Structure formats: C-alpha cells, structure tokens
Amino acid sequence: MPENSSCASAGTCGKSSCEGCASAKNSNTRNTSFLEAPNPNSRVKHVIGVVSGKGGVGKSFVTSTMAGMMKRAGYKVGILDADITGPSIPKMFGVHGPAMGDDNGTFPVEAEDGTKIMSINLLLDDEEAPVVWRGPVIAGAVKQFWTDVQWEDVDYLFVDMPPGTGDVPLTVFQSLPIDGIIIVTSPQELVQLIVAKAFNMADMMHIPVLGVVENYSYVKCPDCDRHIQIFGESYVDNIAKELNIPVLGKMPLDPAFAQAADAGRIFDFDNEYIASAKDILEKL
Secondary structure, three states: OOOOOOOOOOOOOOHHHHOOOHHHOOOOOOOOOOOOOOOOOEEEEEEEEEEOOOOOOOHHHHHHHHHHHHHHOOOOEEEEEOOOOOOOHHHHHOOOOOOOEEOOEEOOEEOOOOOEEEOHHHOOOOOOOOOOOOHHHHHHHHHHHHHOEOOEEEEEEEEEOOOOOOHHHHHHHHHOOOOEEEEEEOOOOOHHHHHHHHHHHHHHOOOOEEEEEEOOOOEEOOOOOOEEOOOOOOOHHHHHHHHOOOEEEEOOOOHHHHHHHHOOOHHHOOOHHHOHHHHHHHOO
C-alpha cells in the first residue's frame, strides 16, 4: 500500500517520495474524505479495531473478552463482526438471528449481558451457509454494518476484523472513525514480521496502535503450575519495543477459553490477562 493512499501517484510513491509531495501536505492527519456517516440513530463514542496479520491467533476471543471487560466496567458496548466469511462472535455470545429492523435501519442483536452485536450470521437464513462473496461485496457489507445498523448509544464499538491487510481492513480503516487498533498475535518469531505488517498498515492510514496482545503464550501445567511454551520463546516484547507500543497482555492456551466460547457464554469469562487494556481504552 502506498504511503499516501489518497495521492494521485499512489501506485508508484513510497515514504521517501511522498515527502514534499503536494498531495502529502496533510499527511500528518488522517484523510477523512472516505469516512462513511453512521446511521442517524447511532451515537458511538469510540471505535476500536481488533486486527491480526494472520489467522488462527484468537482475535475474536480477544475482541469478545475485551468487550466483556468494558461491559463489566459499566460501559455500553457493541461488536461489529467484520469477519464476513468466518463470523464467530454470535456463537461466542449465544445469539441468533434474524436481526430485526424498521424504516431507519437494522437493530443489532443483544446478548444476555447487553452487548450489542451485528454479524452476517444474524442476517442469514442458515447460520452454517458459506458466504461466497468477492472482496468488494464483503467490504460493502461491512460498510452497511456502520451506515445501516442502529447502534444507538455505545461507548465502545469493537470491530472484529478478518486477518491480513486486504479489502476489509482497508475499508474499515478508511470508512469508520477508528480511534485505534489492537493487534493480536502468537509467540513465534514469524510474528515479528506479521505484527510489523499490521502496524505499518495502520501507520500509513494514520491510525494509532493501542497495543499488542499475545495469545497462546504458554500452557500452565496442572500439576506444578510451570509455564510450558509449546510454541517456543516469545518475541512479542522485542517487536513491541521496536515499534514503541505496549504489550497489553500474554494469554495462555487454556481449555476454559474454548469451553466458554462453545457454550455461548463468553461474557462470563473474565480475561484478567488483558486487564491493562482497560486503562488505555478509558483514556481515549
């Protein structure tokens, strides 16, 4: 992706060539020309993107438990499930469609704890039907979750994005007023590259990176409580220091996580491992 995505010469420019370019005169501020207006009945204070450079790192789990953390703290919370082809948020919260609406738009479905959720699975007749759509159609659906859904009063809207740096993350970064992103990763040395890609994309779009969460950091031995690093040594501290972002938590591989998600009661799980994220979110 070019350094200045609104530049007419974006196909060939880079960071060095953008410096001094007339199109880059406002490069220190986010280009708002692509922002979509929210539904008239939405009053969302903060939008937080949860991203990952690769799949299978527990991004949806971090999204859902972070939402639960803020809900228990007394805030009004919503989750926009932007992972159109692999939605898991409704299952984790035990909610089902169809989402209802009126002339002003669609209403999100509320979980038992009051978390407001919008996901493609809440609009399909068959929750197990695959969503076989091309990128632009998927990106358009994500936009509609912002423009057509009546979120009403929400303090923190978490956007659970698909992995990578493709159409949907780009659409979310450009179309929604993102206050910051949280990167989810795993311990392998490869993640230094993966985290850097997600960080650099956010940097190009002038969106703050609030921190990084490492999942699958270790397994706790049930007999001696020793931490076993089954995925090898953690490198998250190194990359976080290099990028000057905080490590918000290191989560173990724990069957209790999966049990809570499978039971549709993820909101009952108090994810103490990411407690430091609460202070950062409250300072926005």
